[in-house]
Structure formats: structure tokens, C-alpha cells
Amino acid sequence: MRWTYTFLFSTLAIALLLGCRKKDLSDYPGYVDLKHVRLFARPGEWWEGHDVVEMPDGRYAATGVSDFAGDKMNTVIVLVSPSGESLAVHYIPHRARGTNIVALDNERVAVKNRFGIHIFSLSKGKIERTIDLGYNREIVDENDVMLYDKRSRSFLVLWESDEGLCLRQVFEDRVEGWMACSGIDALPGAVKDVGDGYVIAGDRKDGVLLFKVDTLGDTVWVRKVELPFADGRVLLSVRSVEVAENGDILVAVENSNERCGCITPTVVRVDTNGNIRWMKDYYSPGDSLERFGGYNFSIVKASDNTYMLFGNNTLGGDVIGMVKIDGNGNVIKARNYFWAATHRTYNFIRTSDGNIVIVGACGMDSTDYFFLFKIDPEGRPVW
Numbered sequence: 001m002r003w004t005y006t007f008l009f010s011t012l013a014i015a016l017l018l019g020c021r022k023k024d025l026s027d028y029p030g031y032v033d034l035k036h037v038r039l040f041a042r043p044g045e046w047w048e049g050h051d052v053v054e055m056p057d058g059r060y061a062a063t064g065v066s067d068f069a070g071d072k073m074n075t076v077i078v079l080v081s082p083s084g085e086s087l088a089v090h091y092i093p094h095r096a097r098g099t100n101i102v103a104l105d106n107e108r109v110a111v112k113n114r115f116g117i118h119i120f121s122l123s124k125g126k127i128e129r130t131i132d133l134g135y136n137r138e139i140v141d142e143n144d145v146m147l148y149d150k151r152s153r154s155f156l157v158l159w160e161s162d163e164g165l166c167l168r169q170v171f172e173d174r175v176e177g178w179m180a181c182s183g184i185d186a187l188p189g190a191v192k193d194v195g196d197g198y199v200i201a202g203d204r205k206d207g208v209l210l211f212k213v214d215t216l217g218d219t220v221w222v223r224k225v226e227l228p229f230a231d232g233r234v235l236l237s238v239r240s241v242e243v244a245e246n247g248d249i250l251v252a253v254e255n256s257n258e259r260c261g262c263i264t265p266t267v268v269r270v271d272t273n274g275n276i277r278w279m280k281d282y283y284s285p286g287d288s289l290e291r292f293g294g295y296n297f298s299i300v301k302a303s304d305n306t307y308m309l310f311g312n313n314t315l316g317g318d319v320i321g322m323v324k325i326d327g328n329g330n331v332i333k334a335r336n337y338f339w340a341a342t343h344r345t346y347n348f349i350r351t352s353d354g355n356i357v358i359v360g361a362c363g364m365d366s367t368d369y370f371f372l373f374k375i376d377p378e379g380r381p382v383w
Contacts, residue, residue, distance in 0.1 A: 029288055030319060030336035032373070036381035037339055038084045039362075039369040045070060049078070049359040049370040050346045053103045058082040058352070061109050061122065062359050063098030064370050066091065075113055077101070079122055080372060084383040090125050092118055102148040102155075104172075110155065112146045117155055119172065131174050133157065144190035144240055144347070147198065151215070152177075156198060158188035165202040167191060167213050178217030184209050184224055189238035189251075201241040201251050206230045208238055208251055210274065223274030229255050229266070240298040240348075242307060244327060247272055252299040252309055257283055262293035265311055265321075267329060280329040282309060289334035291315040292323065300348045300356060302377040306332065308356060310348050318342045320358065322379055333379055340364035355382055 041047040045067045052062035059081055066076040066089075075092040092098075096113040103109055107123040117131040147156040152169075154177055159168040161179070165186040169177030186202025186209035194212075197220060202209035207230050211222040230236055234256055242250045248271050255266040264283040270276050282292050297311035305327040313321030319338035325331055337343075342363040349357050351374075358373045374382040 028338075030316070030338055032337050032339045032381055034339050036373065036383055037362075038080060038086070038372040038383070040076075040078050040086070040089065040371070041367050041369040042067070044366050046361075046368040047076070047370040048097070048344070048346070048361040048368070049372065050098050051101045052347060052349055052357055052359040052372065053101050053109065054349065054351050054357075055103050055107075055109075056105070059087065060084075060351075060357060060372065061101055061103065062370070062372060063101040063109075063111050064346075064359070064361075065097050066370070068368070075111060076370070077109065077111065077120060077122075078370060078372070084372060084374060088122065088125070090120065090122070092120070092127065100144070100146040102146060104148060105150075110146075110148060112157070117146070117157075117170070129174075131155070131170055131172075133168075133170065144192070145188045147191055147193050149193070149215070156191060158191055158200065158202075160188065165200065165209060165211075167198060167200055167217075169217060180213040180217045180219050182209060182211045182219070182222050184211075184222065187235065190241045192241050192243060194243050199241055199243060199249060201238045201249075203235050203238055204230075205232050205235055208236060208253060208268065210241075210249060210251075210270065212272070221272060223270070223272075225268070225270055225274050225276065227253065227268065227279070231256070237295075237297075239296060240300065242299050242301050244269070245304060248277060250299055250307060252297040252311075254295065254297060255281055257281065257293065259283060260291070260293055260315070262315065263295055264293045265297040265309055265323070267299060267307075267309060267325065269327075269329065278329050280325075282323050282331070282334075285323045285331045285334040287331065287334035289313075289316070289321060289323065289336055292321045292334070294321065296345055298345075298348055300350050302350070302356070303354065306377070308348070308377075308379075310345060310358065312343065312345055320345050320360075320373075322375075324377075324379060335379060337373070337375075337381075340369075342368075 163181035166181035189201040294312040294314040
């Protein structure tokens with residue numbers, strides 16, 4: 001999302017007004033006690049959280065931006081304990097958003113931004129090396145565009161080329177590996193490790209590009225899934241991809257909904273032949289979430305045959321919307337989450353304890369905070 005200075009000032013003004021009114025937010029459905037949210041920022045600055053990863057020892061490392069609108073903007077890495085307590089904040093001196101963060105061994109992470117992939121030592125607090133990828137689009141609104149394969153000690157990065165959307169392999173020592181291409185133009189959406197290879201989703205104006213690559217870099221299949229609500233003019237954004245137990249693929253797509261004149265979340269489930277099994281819009285999911293529309297929609301597996309759909313719900317007052325569904329797309333639970341005046345969600349991961357960690361930005365008082373928020377598979381706040 002490309003936030004303008006005008007939006008920044010209006011956001012801060014709203015936050016200030018709400019702070020002056022001293023509303024008892026606990027009276028509103030969906031309110032979350034701040035003890036369950038971890039906030040990071042300096043007073044008066046604009047921070048954003050973009051991506052988060054679980055380390056081998058159970059800690060969490062998250063990346064984003066500190067002082068986004070200021071003169072000292074940096075890519076930032078926040079390290080917290082398994083219970084969410086702040087352990088360290090590190091800075092990479094780049095005026096760039098942290099697109100992805102992945103966990104490595106020996107207390108290291110890799111952060112990707114438009115300057116390349118930076119292998120960062122959390123124990124030493126510094127970059128060990130940088131892998132220059134050449135031309136590297138800064139993907140502002142999307143995460144999940146990079147994986148780390150422990151088996152080969154290599155990075156797998158979504159890449160645009162003359163041969164369409166590709167998956168590019170680069171090793172830790174900067175040596176180039178293979179590049180597998182779809183042959184179809186699309187913008188990078190998301191890549192997911194599925195054990196015997198990788199499933200990739202890409203953004204198109206007529207639907208969604210899906211393809212699979214094996215661990216040796218050979219393309220297994222390519223599917224262009226045309227969607228009935230695509231108008232051929234507006235790019236359909238895909239921010240995440242999930243794989244069901246039988247190999248089916250689920251993607252959350254932004255749908256321009258004529259009923260509300262807004263963008264609503266639609267989940268599409270397809271088989272590996274590209275056939276649509278079902279497609280459902282969640283503008284009115286029910287439960288305690290009356291309307292759901294906004295942006296940054298992502299889907300993550302909550303447990304076997306259940307999934308959680310997340311996104312910014314502007315129809316609910318700039319809050320976080322969540323819909324839990326079963327494998328047929330039926331709503332199990334739906335609700336909003338909020339604790340501040342404004343919320344912007346960027347990514348969601350399932351953790352080793354079966355919970356979900358959400359990363360993003362929220363505005364209250366005169367500050368935009370980098371936040372981490374953890375919930376259980378039932379949608380209840382953990383910390």
C-alpha cells in the first residue's frame with residue numbers, strides 16, 4: 001500500500017482525536033486488550049511491521065520499517081521471545097521496506113528488500129553478507145516472495161523475466177542456481193514449500209497464475225485460472241497460497257465487489273489441473289463480522305481442513321478482519337480485532353505451537369506502531 005503524507009497526517013489526526021475523547025474501547029465488539037499486543041516504535045514516528053518468522057529456538061524475528069516518513073528511515077528487525085517479550089531491535093541502514101524475512105541457522109536471518117538479500121547475524125547485530133540480485137522490484141504490499149531451503153542452503157525468490165513469472169534459486173555463497181519459469185506473465189504473488197517442491201501464485205488481470213516447481217528446478221505444471229469476476233483491467237492481488245491435505249490449492253484474491261463498491265475477500269480452491277472446486281466471497285461472513293471489505297487479504301492453515309482468512313477491514317472501521325472456514329469454504333467463525341485508531345496488517349504465519357502470529361502497523365496517539373499479535377486457532381488472543 002503506497003501511503004501518502006496526506007494519509008499519514010490524517011491518520012495521526014484521527015488517532016489524536018480518539019485519544020482526546022478517551023473512549024472506552026472495551027465496550028466495542030472485537031476490542032483487544034493491549035496486554036495481548038506487542039508494540040514497537042519511538043514516540044511520534046511511523047513504524048511498520050511487514051513480515052515475521054519463527055526461529056528454530058522458538059523466538060520470533062520480524063522485519064519492517066522504522067521512521068518510515070522521517071529522515072532516518074531504516075529497514076528494521078525486531079526480535080522477541082516465545083512469549084512475545086522484546087529482546088532486541090536491529091537496523092539495516094536502507095531506506096527500503098523489508099519484504100521478507102526467513103530463518104537461518106546459527107542465530108541468523110535473511111531479509112530481502114530492493115537492495116538484495118541480507119544475511120544478518122542476530123547475535124552480532126550486523127550484516128554478514130549481501131546477495132545482490134540485480135534489478136529487484138520493491139514489492140510493497142506482498143510478502144511470501146522468498147523461501148529458504150535448508151536442504152540445499154539456498155534461497156528461492158519469485159522473479160519476473162522475459163519468460164514470465166519465475167522461481168529463482170540463489171545460494172548463500174552468492175552462486176546462482178536454477179531458474180524455473182512459467183512462460184506466462186504475472187506479478188509475484190506468493191511461493192510455498194510443499195515438501196516435494198514449491199507452489200507459486202502470481203497476479204494477473206484475468207485471474208491467477210499457479211505453477212509448481214520440483215526441488216531440482218523442473219516445472220511440474222502450469223495453470224492459468226481465469227476468474228469470472230476479473231475484468232481484464234484491474235490486477236487481482238494474491239498475497240498467499242495454501243495447500244490442502246489432498247494437494248488442492250487455496251488462494252485469497254481481492255475482488256472488486258459491485259454490491260459495496262469496495263474490495264472484498266474471495267477464496268478460490270482449485271485442483272492441480274486448474275479446475276475450480278469452489279469460489280466464495282466473504283463480504284458478509286456472518287457471526288460477529290457483519291461486513292468485510294478492504295485489502296491485504298491472506299489465507300493461512302489453522303489446522304487440518306480449516307483455514308483462517310485475514311485482512312484489513314475498512315468496512316469495520318479500519319480494523320483487522322478474520323474469517324475461519326472449513327475445507328468447503330463454510331464459515332466457522334468470523335470477527336474483527338482492534339485496539340487502536342487504525343490498523344494495517346501485512347503478514348500472518350502459523351507457528352510450531354499451532355497458533356497464528358500477525359504482523360503489521362497500527363496508529364494511536366501520535367505514533368504509528370510496528371505490532372505483533374498472537375492468536376490461537378479459535379481466534380482468541382494469546383499475547
